[in-house]
Amino acid sequence: MVTSSDRTHARAVVVTGGGTGIGRAAACAFAERGDRVLVVGRSEPTLRETADTHPRILHLVADICEPQGPGTVVDTALERLGGLDVLVNNAATASFADLPGLEHESVQAQVQTNLVAPILLTQKALKALEASGGVVVNVGSAGALGLRSLPGNAVYGATKAALDHLTRTWAVELADRGVRVVGIAPGLIDTGVGVRAGMTREAYDDFLAGMTPRIPSGRVGAPEEIGNWVVRLSEPEASYVNGTVVTIDGGLSVT
């Protein structure tokens, strides 16, 4: 049963990769709701831009792939937010290459950022999440759902498919501890990620425009259209959603 005090309770939230794109949109939506948010990333200017949008958003410069990274994130959240109610594993990296073109370094970076870091972060956060009856939201990808393939992006897709598996498995493992685990699978979202990965804005726009006819909703998504669902799935009203990966992609994955 959800009470009105549950609904208005201001939570302590960590959003990895909260300096840009979907992470920033989620952080802003949490802050608008009244939650206190710690955004985490490696680049201070973008984190500061997010933090400047709302007084309830704090930032931490940290690399979640460094050995001390996950511990630092959780310790900082406990110290500066006074607890941890919601962990959003959103930070990720992707590089395009087919099998012959794969470079060891980029394989490691993707596996480390998209898979190993969320595992270690969630493990470090578990005690605090257990104390708060908290929620983990894992941000996957609609491109890696079910039996689909992701040519040129196999390693990224494999990390996201594995993250979905963690979502399902942790939901079962952690249910007795009162911790809920959900996933979100975004479709094509204009976050500027292509530009940050080295494309020109024109080339990224061309890529988005080329994909648009394949999307039943007829357009690419906006970061807020994912960020708002991250918040919704973390709320007490969603307490019966557990172990599910929610697809938000304008219908692309059902074509």
Ligand SMILES: NC(=O)c1ccc[n+]([C@@H]2O[C@H](COP(=O)([O-])OP(=O)(O)OC[C@H]3O[C@@H](n4cnc5c(N)ncnc54)[C@H](OP(=O)(O)O)[C@@H]3O)[C@@H](O)[C@H]2O)c1
């Ligand atoms: N955009 C899409 O179309 C799309 C589609 C499907 C799924 N997704 C997923 O949605 C999530 C957000 O994507 P986005 O498009 O918003 O991408 P984005 O803007 O590139 O966001 C990724 C964030 O992760 C942070 N990050 C990367 N490596 C990190 C590390 N080692 N330590 C700490 N932070 C790190 C980056 O910040 P720093 O560089 O400052 O560290 C950046 O803010 C990702 O999980 C992505 O896979 C996106």
